[in-house]
Each structure stands twice: as structure tokens, then as C-alpha cells.
Amino acid sequence: MAEPHSRAIRGRLLTFLRAPNGANDPRSYRFFDDGVVLVKDGRIDAAGPAAELTARIAPGTAIDHHGGALIMPGFIDPHIHFPQTQVIASYGAQLLEWLEKYTFVEEQKFADPAHSARNAEFFLDELARNGTTTAVAYCTAHPVSAEAFFAAAHRRNAGMIAGISVMNRNAPSGLLAPGKTAIADSRDLINRWHGTGRQRYAVTPRFAITSTEEQLSALGALLKDFPGVLMQTHLDENLNEIAAIKRLFPDDPSYTAVYRRFGLLGPRSLLGHCIYLEDSEVALLLDTQSVAVFCPTANLFIGSGLFNYGRLKSAGVRIALATDVGGGTSYSMLRTAAEAYKVMQLQGQNFPALAAFDLMTRGNAAALGLEDEIGTVKPGAFADLVVLDACATPAMAHRMEVASTLEEELFVLMTLGDDRAVRQTYIAGRPAL
Numbered sequence: 001m002a003e004p005h006s007r008a009i010r011g012r013l014l015t016f017l018r019a020p021n022g023a024n025d026p027r028s029y030r031f032f033d034d035g036v037v038l039v040k041d042g043r044i045d046a047a048g049p050a051a052e053l054t055a056r057i058a059p060g061t062a063i064d065h066h067g068g069a070l071i072m073p074g075f076i077d078p079h080i081h082f083p084q085t086q087v088i089a090s091y092g093a094q095l096l097e098w099l100e101k102y103t104f105v106e107e108q109k110f111a112d113p114a115h116s117a118r119n120a121e122f123f124l125d126e127l128a129r130n131g132t133t134t135a136v137a138y139c140t141a142h143p144v145s146a147e148a149f150f151a152a153a154h155r156r157n158a159g160m161i162a163g164i165s166v167m168n169r170n171a172p173s174g175l176l177a178p179g180k181t182a183i184a185d186s187r188d189l190i191n192r193w194h195g196t197g198r199q200r201y202a203v204t205p206r207f208a209i210t211s212t213e214e215q216l217s218a219l220g221a222l223l224k225d226f227p228g229v230l231m232q233t234h235l236d237e238n239l240n241e242i243a244a245i246k247r248l249f250p251d252d253p254s255y256t257a258v259y260r261r262f263g264l265l266g267p268r269s270l271l272g273h274c275i276y277l278e279d280s281e282v283a284l285l286l287d288t289q290s291v292a293v294f295c296p297t298a299n300l301f302i303g304s305g306l307f308n309y310g311r312l313k314s315a316g317v318r319i320a321l322a323t324d325v326g327g328g329t330s331y332s333m334l335r336t337a338a339e340a341y342k343v344m345q346l347q348g349q350n351f352p353a354l355a356a357f358d359l360m361t362r363g364n365a366a367a368l369g370l371e372d373e374i375g376t377v378k379p380g381a382f383a384d385l386v387v388l389d390a391c392a393t394p395a396m397a398h399r400m401e402v403a404s405t406l407e408e409e410l411f412v413l414m415t416l417g418d419d420r421a422v423r424q425t426y427i428a429g430r431p432a433l
């Protein structure tokens, strides 16, 4: 007797698995030239070769045929700023000036619930258009911005992680919450949204420059009170930023040590950028199992520097890959992988396509501690999928005429692809486009 499924998704199917020797290990992925994913209650009920599974599809089940396109887990973007959709592509400034001149100005508008709600819808639409099914987002300092974001994501049944950017110094007064209010607001949002449907909370100090010691310490305590909650912040992005940290925290041995002192490092801590890490800081990240988040388009656009992937990887530090819109210049994880490849080339390192796609899906899920529910195509995981067409543009189709392997196709997708290559995005089994 066939089981009832809400949908069957058929096409060329690719997924990644944790392999002993990483992404270059042939055991690190599975590919079916004619595969199918069976969806039940928003989750994957079964996935594998169509020849084996079609018999299980109940009569009347909607079947989406994607022909030659590639079905894979939806992309995960572990560092992005939801209030910066109108900051992206702002000209000519480095980090601290860029924050003051553009970002802090735009972020103040999110005190208005209507503005927050409109931007949340735009942001989530744009993620879906780019095949991103989970993101870890910074909201503004205003609780209403997080409220709007979570409400919109919850309505879509999209698994999102977010938090209000907590600041109490070195930013405009409209974005500063006095210590206790921001902590109380964060706690209230955790109680309301962490674990509501697919939503999760991330305690979010913007960076150590914009919080006093008292506030950082309260955020560390908050993190301790809620063990499942994540933490996101920025670290070692820019030399002027690091100089400011040295002035503000003269007794701490390093920028990373500041976060450690306040209990902000750990396996659920995501640290954006990590460009200028001293050896002792690499050791701290390793020791605490914190995650270094590589944001190549932002690092190039803001002129911050080159993330040393090879160094951190060989040290054993956990690494994730993210867009960092609006310092980053594209919502597309494909474009982000292309820029990561170039940043690595400049340092004599390489980034094979299989490793890139593994990182954007399974690897980023593992960085969030969510490998069992997203970033993979396996029974029990959410049916969050992207369908990619490597022939989406004339230039891609032309290039694909001479591509003969899966790895080549993936490299064409990451080098030439963007939102135009996304044919469909499924969120919990439902088409989002």
C-alpha cells in the first residue's frame, strides 16, 4: 500500500554526507541521475533513485519533474543583515565609516513596524529567489524588527535564526538601548520565538566596540540561561576596528579573548570575518569549538582583507561560508562561493566545487548544529531544497556544451551562476517561487 505524500520532486539528485576525509572523499556525496524526493508533512520521507521509489508514490500525488536540473539541499547563509537590503551597494567606505555613513542611518528606520514588516517580506523573497532556505540574520536594535522577521519567516514555515543587534555605545542614540532594556528585550524575544515552529534565536552583540563590558557580560549570562540559543557577532574584520578594540579593552590579550572573557564563545557561536586572527586567537576558536564565518564578497567590497581558509582548516577550526549582505554584494550563495574561490586563489589555496557545495549546504548546517534537520537530503530532514539549472543563461549553456562531469557542472554553476540559475526553491516541501 503506497503511503500518502504531499509531493514528489524528481530530477537529478545530489546530496552531501559527512565523510572521513572531507569533501574530496568520494563517500562525501551521493548523486542519482534520475532521483526522487518524497515529501510528507514538510519533511523528507524518502529520497533516492526514481527506479526504486516511484512505486511508493501514491496515486494523485503532485509530481514536480525537473528533468536535467540538479536538486540539492537548499543553501544556508550563516551571516546576513536583514535591515541592510537598502544598504547593499553603498559606495566607497571602509568598515567603521561604512557603518556610520550608511548602515546606522538605514537601521534607524526599523523602529517603524510597517517598514520592518515590508523589508522582512522582501528579504525572505530574495533569499528564496537565490535558493537560500535558512539564514542567520542580524536584525536592528529594535525588538519590532525581530518580531517582523520571525513572524514573516514563521508564516512561510522557513527555518530562520535571528536576533536584535544589541548596542549601548559608539552608535547613534536611536540604535542604543540602555543595558537592561536590550537584555530584557532579547530574553523576551527568546521566550516568544526560540522554538516557535522552525524559528531560533541568536544572541547578537553587534561587535565588542558597541557594547560596554557590563552589556557583554549580561549577554554572556543570557546565552548561558538558554543552552539551545546561538550567538552571532563580528570579529577581526578590519585593522581600524582591531585598533579600537585595543583602546576599549586594553587589558585583554586579544579581540577574541574579549568575547571569551564574557562567555560568548562556544560551539553555537558564529564569528563573522576572522581575517586578522593572531595564533592565540585561532587556538581560542579551536578550544571553544566556535565557528569562523567566511564572508568573501563583504571582505572584498569593504576592502577588509583575505580570509585564510587554509590556515583555519588545517588548524581544525570550524568554518562556515556566508554572504554578509549588505557589506556583502550578493544574496546568491553561488556568487559567494565564486568569490571565496578567488580569495583562496590569491593565497595559493584551492576550493573544489564539491567542497564549495558541501560547505553551502551540509557544512553550514553542521556549523549551526542543525545537520540532522537541514542541509541534507535524508529521511527526517526538512524538505528544504533548491533546483539549479547549469544552462540558465546563454553563457552558461554554451559553456556546458563541453562540460562532462558533475564536478565541472557544479563549478560552472558557482562561477557563472546566480539567482537566474535557481529554477525552484522548496521550503518544507512547498515551492517558494
Ligand SMILES: [Zn+2]
Binding pocket: 079, 080, 081, 234, 272, 324, 327
Ligand atoms: Zn556582518
